[in-house]
Amino acid sequence: MIAILRIVALLGLGSVGLCALAWLVTRDRVWLGRALLALKISVAVALVFFGVVIVERLQA
Numbered sequence: 001m002i003a004i005l006r007i008v009a010l011l012g013l014g015s016v017g018l019c020a021l022a023w024l025v026t027r028d029r030v031w032l033g034r035a036l037l038a039l040k041i042s043v044a045v046a047l048v049f050f051g052v053v054i055v056e057r058l059q060a
Helices: 002-026 029-059
Strands: none
Touching: 002 029
């Protein structure tokens, strides 16, 4: 479970970086919106990841 959440988090942060880079190159506002959406999703996944880690630590 944790490995899957780590992979999803890395992919999310990678997509934020790529969208931000595309926005810097093109200056198209669509890319900025996509970067912000990807960042929101990455933050949500990170919160789930930390929640799972805390629950697993409490059960141990």
